[in-house]
Amino acid sequence: MFLLYSPACNPKSAFLYPRMPSCRSALTDRQLFLFFLYTWHTKTHQTNYFKGGINMDFPEYSPTIFYRLIQQHKEAQLLLAAIRLEVCSYLQKPSSASEIAQHTQCDPQNMDFFLTALSSIGLLKKEHNLFRNSPEAQLYLDKNSSLYLGEYFLFWEKKTSLEQVEELVRHGAAAPCQQDQGHAFYNFRELARLSATEILTGRVQSFLKSAQNIFPKSTPLHLLDLGGGSGRMALEFGKEHPQATGVIFEHPSVADIPAGHIAEEHLEDRFSIIQGDFTCDDIGCGYHLLIVSGVLDFGGDALDELVTKISAAALSGAYLYLVSHDVSDDYTAPKEAIVGWLSSHLAGLRILMPKSRIKAALTAAGFQPLSINEQNGVISRLQGEWYRRD
Ligand SMILES: C[S@@+](CC[C@H](N)C(=O)[O-])C[C@H]1O[C@@H](n2cnc3c(N)ncnc32)[C@H](O)[C@@H]1O
Numbered sequence: 368m369f370l371l372y373s374p375a376c377n378p379k380s381a382f383l384y385p386r387m388p389s390c391r392s393a394l395t396d397r398q399l400f401l402f403f404l405y406t407w408h409t410k411t412h413q414t415n416y417f418k419g420g421i422n423m424d425f426p427e428y429s430p431t432i433f434y435r436l437i438q439q440h441k442e443a444q445l446l447l448a449a450i451r452l453e454v455c456s457y458l459q460k461p462s463s464a465s466e467i468a469q470h471t472q473c474d475p476q477n478m479d480f481f482l483t484a485l486s487s488i489g490l491l492k493k494e495h496n497l498f499r500n501s502p503e504a505q506l507y508l509d510k511n512s513s514l515y516l517g518e519y520f521l522f523w524e525k526k527t528s529l530e531q532v533e534e535l536v537r538h539g540a541a542a543p544c545q546q547d548q549g550h551a552f553y554n555f556r557e558l559a560r561l562s563a564t565e566i567l568t569g570r571v572q573s574f575l576k577s578a579q580n581i582f583p584k585s586t587p588l589h590l591l592d593l594g595g596g597s598g599r600m601a602l603e604f605g606k607e608h609p610q611a612t613g614v615i616f617e618h619p620s621v622a623d624i625p626a627g628h629i630a631e632e633h634l635e636d637r638f639s640i641i642q643g644d645f646t647c648d649d650i651g652c653g654y655h656l657l658i659v660s661g662v663l664d665f666g667g668d669a670l671d672e673l674v675t676k677i678s679a680a681a682l683s684g685a686y687l688y689l690v691s692h693d694v695s696d697d698y699t700a701p702k703e704a705i706v707g708w709l710s711s712h713l714a715g716l717r718i719l720m721p722k723s724r725i726k727a728a729l730t731a732a733g734f735q736p737l738s739i740n741e742q743n744g745v746i747s748r749l750q751g752e753w754y755r756r757d
Pocket of ligand 1: 555556559562566593594595596597616617618621643644645646659660661662665690
């Protein structure tokens with residue numbers, strides 16, 4: 368057909384066509400109609416048949432997020448395997464895959480693939496076919512490091528595993544945990560043992576750094592570390608404040624862990640343990656400083672009662688250092704806390720509490736949050752925050 372072979376068929380020259388009267392006289396009305404129909408169709412549908420271009424628009428959203436999540440899962444599998452195989456404990460210096468395979472009694476060929484994959488995700492460095500730890504792997508994944516966290520990661524991964532998520536969502540928990548069964552559900556003793564190192568990777572430092580703006584080193588004071596776990600917060604504070612004395616309150620099933628640290632640090636003359644259940648037992652009194660780290664989130668229905676008890680144990684003008692999970696009112700943030708504690712929620716143990724609820728309970732019991740100015744701006748880098756008792 369004429370139209371198809373006409374220069375005017377080229378979509379580019381189609382724009383020019385109405386300005387070419389000599390050419391127009393050669394076309395019938397039907398040809399003109401078909402021509403305009405064609406021009407409209409090609410422009411509307413963004414096609415370019417003659418150049419072999421893309422015949423589709425991009426979807427409105429990309430599926431990248433799904434690939435990223437699946438990729439993260441695989442990378443986490445690699446990390447956990449690396450911890451179990453203890454490869455980082457042999458990679459302080461550049462080594463070949465076969466040397467590492469020999470140390471760990473593994474298959475040399477697959478060790479090479481494995482170490483190369485670990486290099487691709489940044490846990491190792493690979494140069495000239497030799498592997499060595501990245502700085503982070505050296506510090507936290509080498510069993511010989513004083514900050515080795517491998518065991519802690521494995522414990523935490525198992526404790527918060529979502530392997531059963533589908534089953535639990537489908538059928539619910541077989542025997543839902545009661546609120547006061549936290550000690551049965553969580554191995555707090557093991558957590559206290561392993562977090563004695565984890566707490567030294569930033570949490571204690573944040574606490575001490577902010578505390579130095581409040582407590583001069585030479586001031587005598589008495590402190591309580593409620594549900595203190597390893598007791599490290601109290602003891603490291605005690606080491607920096609020679610006039611400080613203190614109590615670490617812990618459940619009887621955990622108490623030997625902080626007791627061991629008191630003995631190791633030779634702080635028996637200034638620090639002691641009170642064993643008990645803080646929901647019903649006496650927690651002592653006369654405290655100038657109260658450390659409440661990772662405890663109030665688990666207060667459940669007894670939160671107000673517990674906070675009232677804490678308030679009664681505090682001296683007027685005492686300071687309280689709170690570490691909470693900073694949970695939003697609709698429980699969608701922060702994702703680390705929401706996903707991290709999902710397994711216990713699915714098991715029937717409702718342990719997280721919105722930050723606003725904790726703050727309201729503390730305020731009602733006479734604790735006022737310290738303003739950022741009063742904390743000399745340290746709060747922005749803190750995981751904890753300070754309150755002062757009226
Ligand atoms: C998440 S851990 C926090 C440990 C420590 N404060 C820290 O920041 O690492 C909670 C601690 O509270 C203790 N705890 C929980 N419920 C308790 C109760 N009813 N009585 C005494 N201790 C309790 C647990 O034994 C555990 O050591």
